[in-house]
Amino acid sequence: MTPPIRQLPADDPAQVAAFEARIAAGESIEPKDWMPARYRSQLTRMMSQHAHSEIVGMLPEGNWITRAPSLRRKQSLIAKVQDEAGHGLYIYCGTETLGVDRFDLFNQLLDGTAKYSSIFNYPTLSWADMGVIGWLVDGAAIVNQTVLAKTSYGPYARAMVRICKEENFHKRQGYEICTVLANGTPAQRAMLQDAVDRFWWPSLMMFGPSDTNSPNSGELLRWKVKRKTNDELRQRFVNLTVPQAQALGITVPDPDLRFDPETKNWVFGEIDWSEFQQVIAGHGPCNRERLEARRTAHADGAWVRAAATAHAEKRARRTEAA
Amino acid sequence: MGAQGHDAEDVGIAAGAAQAGDRPVAGPSRGPRLGPPLVEYLLRLGDDRLILGHRLSEWCGHGPILEEDIALANFALDLIGQAASLLRLAGAVEGAGRDEDALAYFRDGVQFRNSLLVEQPRGDFGDTIVRQFLFDAYSVLLWEALLGAPHEGLAAIAAKAIKEDRYHLRHSSEWVVRLGDGTAESQARVQGSLDRLWRYTGELFEADAIDQAVAAQGIAVDHRALKARWDQLVDEVLARATLVRPADGPMQRGGRTGRHTEHLGHLLATMQSVARAHPGARW
Numbered sequence A: 001m002t003p004p005i006r007q008l009p010a011d012d013p014a015q016v017a018a019f020e021a022r023i024a025a026g027e028s029i030e031p032k033d034w035m036p037a038r039y040r041s042q043l044t045r046m047m048s049q050h051a052h053s054e055i056v057g058m059l060p061e062g063n064w065i066t067r068a069p070s071l072r073r074k075q076s077l078i079a080k081v082q083d084e085a086g087h088g089l090y091i092y093c094g095t096e097t098l099g100v101d102r103f104d105l106f107n108q109l110l111d112g113t114a115k116y117s118s119i120f121n122y123p124t125l126s127w128a129d130m131g132v133i134g135w136l137v138d139g140a141a142i143v144n145q146t147v148l149a150k151t152s153y154g155p156y157a158r159a160m161v162r163i164c165k166e167e168n169f170h171k172r173q174g175y176e177i178c179t180v181l182a183n184g185t186p187a188q189r190a191m192l193q194d195a196v197d198r199f200w201w202p203s204l205m206m207f208g209p210s211d212t213n214s215p216n217s218g219e220l221l222r223w224k225v226k227r228k229t230n231d232e233l234r235q236r237f238v239n240l241t242v243p244q245a246q247a248l249g250i251t252v253p254d255p256d257l258r259f260d261p262e263t264k265n266w267v268f269g270e271i272d273w274s275e276f277q278q279v280i281a282g283h284g285p286c287n288r289e290r291l292e293a294r295r296t297a298h299a300d301g302a303w304v305r306a307a308a309t310a311h312a313e314k315r316a317r318r319t320e321a322a
Numbered sequence B: 001m002g003a004q005g006h007d008a009e010d011v012g013i014a015a016g017a018a019q020a021g022d023r024p025v026a027g028p029s030r031g032p033r034l035g036p037p038l039v040e041y042l043l044r045l046g047d048d049r050l051i052l053g054h055r056l057s058e059w060c061g062h063g064p065i066l067e068e069d070i071a072l073a074n075f076a077l078d079l080i081g082q083a084a085s086l087l088r089l090a091g092a093v094e095g096a097g098r099d100e101d102a103l104a105y106f107r108d109g110v111q112f113r114n115s116l117l118v119e120q121p122r123g124d125f126g127d128t129i130v131r132q133f134l135f136d137a138y139s140v141l142l143w144e145a146l147l148g149a150p151h152e153g154l155a156a157i158a159a160k161a162i163k164e165d166r167y168h169l170r171h172s173s174e175w176v177v178r179l180g181d182g183t184a185e186s187q188a189r190v191q192g193s194l195d196r197l198w199r200y201t202g203e204l205f206e207a208d209a210i211d212q213a214v215a216a217q218g219i220a221v222d223h224r225a226l227k228a229r230w231d232q233l234v235d236e237v238l239a240r241a242t243l244v245r246p247a248d249g250p251m252q253r254g255g256r257t258g259r260h261t262e263h264l265g266h267l268l269a270t271m272q273s274v275a276r277a278h279p280g281a282r283w
Helices: A015-025 A037-056 A058-064 A071-096 A104-108 A128-148 A154-182 A186-205 A217-222 A230-248 A271-281 A287-301 A301-319 B002-020 B037-057 B066-094 B100-105 B125-146 B152-180 B184-200 B208-216 B225-241 B263-271 B275-278
Strands: A257-258 A264-266
Touching: A037 A058, A037 A071, A037 A104, A037 A154, A037 A217, A037 A287, A037 B263, A058 A071, A058 A128, A058 A287, A058 B100, A071 A104, A071 A128, A071 A154, A071 B037, A071 B066, A071 B100, A104 A287, A128 A186, A128 A230, A154 A186, A154 A230, A186 A230, A186 A271, A230 A264, A271 A287, A271 B208, A287 A301, A301 B152, A301 B184, A301 B275, B037 B066, B037 B100, B037 B208, B066 B152, B100 B275, B125 B152, B125 B184, B125 B225, B125 B275, B152 B184, B152 B225, B263 B275
Parallel strands: none
Antiparallel strands: A257 A264
16 A cells, blocks of 8 residues: 555655756656655556546446447447556556555555546446547547656656557547547437537546646656646647537537637636536546446455465465375 | 227228138248348357357456456457458348348347347356356357358358457356366356356257258258267366256257347347437448
């Protein structure tokens, strides 16, 4: 288990200075290198939240696998959710390089102490959500992760390079679903617009609190764990996404949205931070359902894991005896 | 409307009575009505894999360990991929303009030709693994027999599918052994799965007029030899798993001619819901 932050031992100032010099020189920090206890704990927090997000993120999309409207879509959706499981596994393993155990991290998810991306606490209500999640949610994740690929911690940066490639594919696939719906029947177009109406604002919230209210950002930027602020990344996402919405011929549910010719930014309206805080605090539409699904899967699988362990022990004993 | 309605009803009864003498009430056979043999045969192969793949996909996000989530999704992908190829071929042979999606999403339950085994609910992980093992063992042996089929399309599908199914069989066999020879609880659970599912295994090896007709076209599978090899393979794994092979009691059958268990209707209601709500739409 990661110790609570306030109990961390004080780091030797000379070591901290040497560490920060390495960071400033753009060096990559590797698992065996010395690092401040707080760097370790912040990375553990970020990486495990990322891994949890991949795992919980399987649920809203998994919800439509059995209803995918063509065999090709069914296959690509299964493959996407499978990729997310793979990413989760990969990042859990990456987190283990910081000296934590993935089963401990998993337990933190199950007992509700660990966080995961707020977006997955929203329900998936129509097939169009599979397109819009790919387009907006994976799109937002890519904006985040492209920058994380340059993070100072080597194993995380390398994981991001690999994961970004697959996320790009997911995003293209999601946008392609949206394109087909946008060019489809009136009912399909309405389905797409409704999905965008529901997922637009939660997607903007994926970048986290605004810079004026982001408790971890300063330190993370200094250590080059984060390379851009939440608001910078959010703006980049909006700038990338609005033209894509225009290409689809759908509207973005923000009456204040306008292009500022001076900054070349798409200026957007105020985010409803009370909704964000509610979801983060566990009171989003599906927080309970998502955790319950993970807990049920874990509890239902207990006998399977026990059997696998027992069998492995039996085999080991037999090999020894032979 | 009232008077007219009565009139129509009266006319209906009268017309029915009048026609009874003209139309034979005795059907052409005791069984269900089947289509051209090769189409039926390909539907059997395709539907088995579509329905089993669908059942496996229900596990996505709910597996007992992450690695197994990935593995089951992988098998689902392979099987649905095989199904798409087989149904596409069935549609082409049929020549009525139906593609794999028309066949998967716009047929009713009685028109599906999968075995009863694959449509059973996913159950717990033990049920899923035992069913998978029983099917994989059958499927690998069947593809071996079909590799040399004098039908280019089918032989090509067999050549690709056998590689996938061999891997599935290795994986499902290992899990049967792990769960059988694991804890007392796991052993009792998978023995229960085996006992419950066994009555659906007989159907896999039945040969009927469709099999005879395609055999006449050269697609000949010796079902008795297949069953003998399956017995041997299954016995071997069950012995390693310290599980008891159930006695061959009365077997349930009917899937190959559209006489399914009640479970298939619910599976299709889910699977086809979006496609059927928007007929003619592209996705």
